[in-house]
Amino acid sequence: MDAATYLGIDLGTSEVKLLLMDAAQQVVATAHxxxxxxxxxxxxxxxxxxxxxxxTRACMDTLAxxxxxxxxxxxxxxxxxxxxxxxxxxxxxxxxxxAILWNDTRAGAECVELERRVPQLREITGNLAMPGFTAPKLxxxxxxEPALFRRTAMVLLPxxxxxYLLTGDFITDMSDASxxxxxxxxxxxxxxxxLSACGITRDQVPRLVEGTQPGGMLRPELARAWGxxxxxxxxxxxxxxxxxxxxxxxxxxxxxxxxxxxxxxxxAASAAYQPNPAQGVHTFCHALPGQWHQMGVMLSAASCxxxxxxxxxxxxxxxLLDEVARLDPAARATAPLFLPYLSGExxxxxxxxxxxVWFGLRHDTDRALLGYAVLEGVAFGLLDCLLALQAxxxxxxxxxxxxxxxxxxxxxxxxxxxxxxxxxxxxxxxVGAALGAARLALLAANPALTVAQVCVVPAALQRIAPEAAxxxxxxxxxARFRALYRQLQPLFEEDAHHADQ
Numbered sequence: 001m002d003a004a005t006y007l008g009i010d011l012g013t014s015e016v017k018l019l020l021m022d023a024a025q026q027v028v029a030t031a032h033x034x035x036x037x038x039x040x041x042x043x044x045x046x047x048x049x050x051x052x053x054x055x056t057r058a059c060m061d062t063l064a065x066x067x068x069x070x071x072x073x074x075x076x077x078x079x080x081x082x083x084x085x086x087x088x089x090x091x092x093x094x095x096x097x098x099a100i101l102w103n104d105t106r107a108g109a110e111c112v113e114l115e116r117r118v119p120q121l122r123e124i125t126g127n128l129a130m131p132g133f134t135a136p137k138l139x140x141x142x143x144x145e146p147a148l149f150r151r152t153a154m155v156l157l158p159x160x161x162x163x164y165l166l167t168g169d170f171i172t173d174m175s176d177a178s179x180x181x182x183x184x185x186x187x188x189x190x191x192x193x194x195l196s197a198c199g200i201t202r203d204q205v206p207r208l209v210e211g212t213q214p215g216g217m218l219r220p221e222l223a224r225a226w227g228x229x230x231x232x233x234x235x236x237x238x239x240x241x242x243x244x245x246x247x248x249x250x251x252x253x254x255x256x257x258x259x260x261x262x263x264x265x266x267x268a269a270s271a272a273y274q275p276n277p278a279q280g281v282h283t284f285c286h287a288l289p290g291q292w293h294q295m296g297v298m299l300s301a302a303s304c305x306x307x308x309x310x311x312x313x314x315x316x317x318x319x320l321l322d323e324v325a326r327l328d329p330a331a332r333a334t335a336p337l338f339l340p341y342l343s344g345e346x347x348x349x350x351x352x353x354x355x356x357v358w359f360g361l362r363h364d365t366d367r368a369l370l371g372y373a374v375l376e377g378v379a380f381g382l383l384d385c386l387l388a389l390q391a392x393x394x395x396x397x398x399x400x401x402x403x404x405x406x407x408x409x410x411x412x413x414x415x416x417x418x419x420x421x422x423x424x425x426x427x428x429x430x431v432g433a434a435l436g437a438a439r440l441a442l443l444a445a446n447p448a449l450t451v452a453q454v455c456v457v458p459a460a461l462q463r464i465a466p467e468a469a470x471x472x473x474x475x476x477x478x479a480r481f482r483a484l485y486r487q488l489q490p491l492f493e494e495d496a497h498h499a500d501q
Contacts, residue, residue, distance in 0.1 A: 004075040006445070007063075008438030009056060010240065011081035011159050013037060013047075013101065016055040019434035020063055020070060023442070025454075028070045030434070031059035038098065043105045046098035049087055049161050056162055064226045072227050076441030077166070077218060079237035080244075080433040081159025083179040086137040089164075091153040097145065099158060100137045102179075107136035108352075114139060114181070117197040124194060126178075126185040126275035126283035128350060135181035138198050155205055159237060166234060167216030170206040173236035175243075175293075177208060178284030185292070186273045188285055209236040211246075211287030212443040212451075235444035238287035240433045241267055241295060244402075246287055247436030248426070249457030254397035258415070258423065260405030264301030264378065266385040268294045268396050276392035279348035281385075283392070287440060288451055294394045296347035296385025301378050302405040304340045304356070308374045312367045323368040324375060325410040333473065335369040336360040337481050338377030339488070345381070348388040351489065353496035359484055375411050376474070379418040380481045386419055398422045400457075401464075402432075412462075417470040418478070424460040 005028060008019040015035055020028045033055035038046045063071050084102040089095060100106075111129035114136055115121050121129060129136060134157070142149040156164065157180070160172045177183045177190075182198070182205060184191040190202055209215050218232035238246065250257050250269050259265040270292045275283040282295040300307075305317050314320040341354035358373060386396060401423045405411055416423045439454050 003073050004445070005070050005073045006438045006441040007074055007077045008434040008436065008441065009077060009079050009162065010243065010432070010434040010437055011052055011056070011079070011162060012240070012433075013082050013103070016052065016059055017434045018056075018059040018063060019438050020067065021435070021438050022070075025439070025442070029063055029067045031062040033058045037101065045101040045104040047085075047101060049095050049099050049158070052158060052162055053165050060226055068227050072229060074228050074232050075230070076233045076235060076445035078235045078437030078439065078441035078444070079159045079163055079215075080240050080437040081157065081162070081176070083157065083176055083239040083241070084132050084134050085158040086134050086141070087156040087158060087161045088141070088148065088152045089154040089156065090151050093164070096148050096151060097141075102132050104137065105131045107131040107140040110136035110139035110143070114197060118193060121181070121194070122275075122277040124184050124191050125181050126273065126277060127181065128277045128280060129181060130346075130350075133179060133181045135194065135198050138200070142199055149199070152200070153204060155200065160206055163216055163234060163237075166218055166222065168219060169216040171209055171215045171236070172206040173209055173211045173215065173238055173287060174285035175211060175287045176237070176239040179239060183285070185275070185283060185285055210289045211236045211238045211242070211440050212289065214444055233441070233445050235437075235440045236287075237437055237440055239284070241265060242284070242287040242293065243433040243436035243440070245269060245293065245436065246439050246455055247432050247434075248400050248402070249455050250400065251286070251288055251291070251451055251455045254395050256396045256399040258382065258399045258401050259403045260301050260401065260411070260415075261403035262301065262303045264298035264382055264385070266296040266382055266389065266399070268389050268394050270294060270394060272393070274392040274394055276388055279388040279391065280346045280350040281348075281388050281392060287436070294389045294392065296382070296388055298340065298378070298381045298385065299343040299346055300340050300356075301381075302403065304342060304374050304378055305371075305405070307342060308371055312370055314367065314371070320367070320371045321408050321410060324371040327368050327372055331369065332372055334362070334364070335376065336365060336373045337477065337484055338373040339481070339485060340374070340377045340381050347385045349485070349489075351492065353492040354485070354489070355492055355495070357484070357488065375414055376418070376477070377481065379415050380478050382415065383418050383478060384482070396421060398424065400424050400426060402426070412464045413467065414470075416464045417467045418474050420466050420471055422466065423464045425462040425464070426458040426460055
């Protein structure tokens with residue numbers, strides 16, 4: 001095992017990333033290739049699956065040229081990818097249409113129809129029917145492109161289309177399958193009821209494996225083309241968030257990560273199935289056998305700061321953060337409240353009509369106070385995510401902080417205090433889904449290894465503890481934040497109704 005290498009392939013929305021590591025989990029090399037999203041109509045978001053394969057092959061060719069010996073020692077490949085994407089194949093394995101992506105929102109009516117067809121949908125899947133999931137997208141194809149629907153022989157998720165081209169097999173893993181609305185998440189098996197409601201059968205969906213189990217073998221002709229002379233196992237892999245959790249060591253109950261990017265995600269590992277669909281919590285299988293995870297998702301997080309910097313005339317987000325950090329702590333009590341719902345909201349409201357709001361403006365409200373309100377409002381939204389997870393019995397003891405927003409020490413202190421959780425910031429530049437996928441490959445190729453041995457937590461550069469006095473001042477403001485949404489929610493719906501007329 002010592003000379004072996006392992007490859008993680010992460011199929012993202014904007015790029016394909018490959019990470020090659022050795023058996024000691026030292027990163028040998030990485031490669032990237034960009035992807036483009038097509039938006040032919042409003043609410044549509046699509047990609048050509050051929051572009052995924054072209055990008056992956058380009059990255060593999062790069063590794064083969066730059067690191068031929070390390071790639072020749074490849075023992076295992078792990079796959080990670082953007083979730084929920086609908087990829088349709090005909091009986092010959094040909095792609096029928098561009099893939100419909102996770103952030104495509106055309107299938108709103110189909111969500112209503114799916115819940116009508118299966119009243120027990122939330123009990124089976126542990127989730128609400130949302131346009132981002134795969135099943136409503138297939139209903140849309142059946143309604144609007146019936147000829148293509150009739151030709152559909154296989155439905156794959158994005159990363160599993162790559163697997164098909166790498167191995168010739170139709171296989172997916174439990175974590176990615178959880179985002180389709182076809183999986184009985186508690187039983188970790190396809191639901192015949194949900195499949196039938198969409199007009200398909202088990203013959204049209206891939207075989208299920210755990211993320212650490214074998215999920216095919218690399219085709220010999222590809223191995224030869226890349227200078228690999230031995231058989232290479234392809235692991236089951238994971239959806240992108242579960243793979244990221246594996247890369248960060250978020251694999252035991254009580255562990256979590258908080259991603260503060262364009263959107264915000266609170267991901268918590270769990271040893272039990274603990275759904276809370278009423279509050280928009282995603283409850284999925286983890287990439288590891290016998291484990292699940294919960295996710296609270298905010299649609300706008302660090303993007304709120306970028307917006308605020310633009311509308312207040314700050315030079316950039318960093319300049320606005322500097323102004324906020326210089327505020328007198330006593331002044332924070334006079335800041336407006338901010339509802340961070342610039343794109344609607346998922347957890348806990350599942351409200352596509354919600355809007356952003358600054359409430360409580362006065363003559364002495366300056367840019368620094370507006371900026372503070374935005375940071376605080378995003379933190380309050382993440383606290384709502386945490387409370388929704390806890391309402392389902394979830395436990396979070398600490399969380400790793402990742403994403404662009406994690407670079408602000410002030411925002412990290414605010415988040416720790418709002419959440420009442422210690423946060424850690426890792427020093428590893430390679431923490432992420434590609435590393436998690438490579439770790440799954442290591443586990444699949446070496447059954448004697450344990451999850452505890454492989455899925456270690458990267459060394460922390462910084463630990464941020466909650467500040468008790470700040471938290472005591474923040475919690476009453478959070479109560480007002482929640483009350484403000486409740487008061488405005490009917491007006492959000494009314495405005496959306498008028499806009500549609």
